[in-house]
Amino acid sequence: MSETTTNNQAVDESTDPDLQAEFDARLAADQKVEPRDWMPEKYRKTMIRQIAQHAHSEIIGQQPEGNWITRAPTLKRKAILMAKVQDEAGHGLYLYSAAETLGVSRDELMDMLHTGRQKYSSIFNYPTLSWADMGAVGWLVDGAAITNQVMLTRTSYGPYARAMIRICKEESFHQRQGYEIMLTLCNGTEAQKAMAQDALDRWWWPSLAMFGPPDAESTHTAQSVAWKIKRETNDELRQKFVDMTVPQAEILGLTIPDPDLEWDAEAGHYRFGEIDWDDFWQVVKGNGPCNRERIAHKTKAWDDGAWVRQAAVQHTRRASQASPSENLVLSPSDAGAA
Amino acid sequence: MSYDVPPVEGEVEAEANEGTAGEFPLWEVFVRADRGLNHVHAGSLHAPDAETAARNARDVYTRRQEGVSVWVVPSSAIYASDPDDREAWFDSEKPYRHPTFYELPDEVGHM
Numbered sequence: 053m054s055e056t057t058t059n060n061q062a063v064d065e066s067t068d069p070d071l072q073a074e075f076d077a078r079l080a081a082d083q084k085v086e087p088r089d090w091m092p093e094k095y096r097k098t099m100i101r102q103i104a105q106h107a108h109s110e111i112i113g114q115q116p117e118g119n120w121i122t123r124a125p126t127l128k129r130k131a132i133l134m135a136k137v138q139d140e141a142g143h144g145l146y147l148y149s150a151a152e153t154l155g156v157s158r159d160e161l162m163d164m165l166h167t168g169r170q171k172y173s174s175i176f177n178y179p180t181l182s183w184a185d186m187g188a189v190g191w192l193v194d195g196a197a198i199t200n201q202v203m204l205t206r207t208s209y210g211p212y213a214r215a216m217i218r219i220c221k222e223e224s225f226h227q228r229q230g231y232e233i234m235l236t237l238c239n240g241t242e243a244q245k246a247m248a249q250d251a252l253d254r255w256w257w258p259s260l261a262m263f264g265p266p267d268a269e270s271t272h273t274a275q276s277v278a279w280k281i282k283r284e285t286n287d288e289l290r291q292k293f294v295d296m297t298v299p300q301a302e303i304l305g306l307t308i309p310d311p312d313l314e315w316d317a318e319a320g321h322y323r324f325g326e327i328d329w330d331d332f333w334q335v336v337k338g339n340g341p342c343n344r345e346r347i348a349h350k351t352k353a354w355d356d357g358a359w360v361r362q363a364a365v366q367h368t369r370r371a372s373q374a375s376p377s378e379n380l381v382l383s384p385s386d387a388g389a390a
Numbered sequence: 391m392s393y394d395v396p397p398v399e400g401e402v403e404a405e406a407n408e409g410t411a412g413e414f415p416l417w418e419v420f421v422r423a424d425r426g427l428n429h430v431h432a433g434s435l436h437a438p439d440a441e442t443a444a445r446n447a448r449d450v451y452t453r454r455q456e457g458v459s460v461w462v463v464p465s466s467a468i469y470a471s472d473p474d475d476r477e478a479w480f481d482s483e484k485p486y487r488h489p490t491f492y493e494l495p496d497e498v499g500h501m
């Protein structure tokens with residue numbers, strides 16, 4: 053997904069009215085912005101920020117579920133969970149590549165994550181306390197992610213939109229396996245069903261908060277909508293998620309922990325209670341239950357792997373000195389077959 | 391938003407930069423979905439050498455049998471046309487290159 057940023061990267065600080073007009077016309081015509089097109093610096097920066105945060109979220113998002121791989125109840129569940137966590141690593145990689153098309157390097161992005169200069173979704177700063185959390189996370193957190201990501205398949209920046217299409221194809225497995233875990237627990241013993249209810253109780257509100265502050269307080273949503281980076285607002289997406297999820301909870305026979313939740317027949321939507329935004333902001337600002345642990349774990353893995361990366365670079369250098377043409381594995385006839 | 395975290399203190403904007411000397415080079419990945427089809431660009435990844443790039447491409451881009459063959463090409467080896475030349479290169483209309491340009495009597499039938 054680098055889409056060749058290699059020559060004439062269009063980094064242009066000037067605001068040439070012709071270029072600006074061309075950019076505006078492209079957005080108005082619902083055409084994608086591609087890496088080497090001229091774009092306003094603010095658009096580029098906003099895009100880098102959002103794609104990087106998204107990538108970091110996928111990568112850090114491996115930790116809450118990775119936590120249960122060794123304790124999965126069956127071999128089948130273990131294999132499924134490993135496949136899901138591996139997908140999340142893949143999602144992170146697609147997205148880092150998309151961010152790099154905008155002129156930032158992978159190393160810089162890693163460093164910004166490790167030093168807290170860029171953020172990731174707050175949802176991954178909550179702990180996964182029981183096996184039922186693997187169900188709740190797949191069902192609710194991946195469910196919320198899908199709601200957001202389906203919208204982003206139509207985002208205005210081409211490489212980001214293409215990464216989203218690939219990701220969305222993989223996400224529905226994530227949500228379904230999570231829901232199936234919940235279903236199995238809910239059809240099990242009383243204790244198992246209680247475990248599922250407890251997981252729902254803990255993950256429900258953070259999942260709603262995951263869509264971000266209400267539109268009225270969300271300072272940068274309007275610009276993102278104007279640039280067609282986002283096609284729907286935080287509140288619209290949150291409502292969509294609630295409407296979709298409440299009936300799914302009913303099928304499980306679980307109770308959503310919101311006394312104010314009710315069906316508004318006239319509007320055709322569920323009305324829900326007030327989100328605890330103080331808690332949300334605490335977690336965003338770094339004071340959630342797992343913020344420090346997540347970054348410490350990520351940084352340690354990066355540092356522990358440093359010698360492997362160095363050795364790989366050395367190995368490549370020596371190998372290319374020994375036989376410079378070793379990497380040319382395609383014969384001309386192979387290439388012609390394309 | 392989900393992944394679009396509201397701005398908080400301590401956050402800074404990423405600056406355009408070239409990366410560090412130790413960073414693995416970038417490779418473009420092409421995947422053949424099945425015999426008889428072209429290799430198609432799937433994405434890119436960083437790896438120290440071609441063989442590792444191909445192995446990693448397998449894990450990153452073909453986890454669900456999306457391919458039967460992968461190619462990896464150093465991104466630096468790709469020369470791309472300039473977007474500013476697009477009109478000169480691609481937009482010239484030559485309708486007579488298309489079959490619909492020619493009006494023939496109905497009796498001719500399908501041609």
Ligand SMILES: [Fe+2]
Binds near residue numbers: 110139140143219
């Ligand atoms: Fe994901």
Ligand SMILES: [Fe+2]
Binds near residue numbers: 140194197223226
């Ligand atoms: Fe997922």
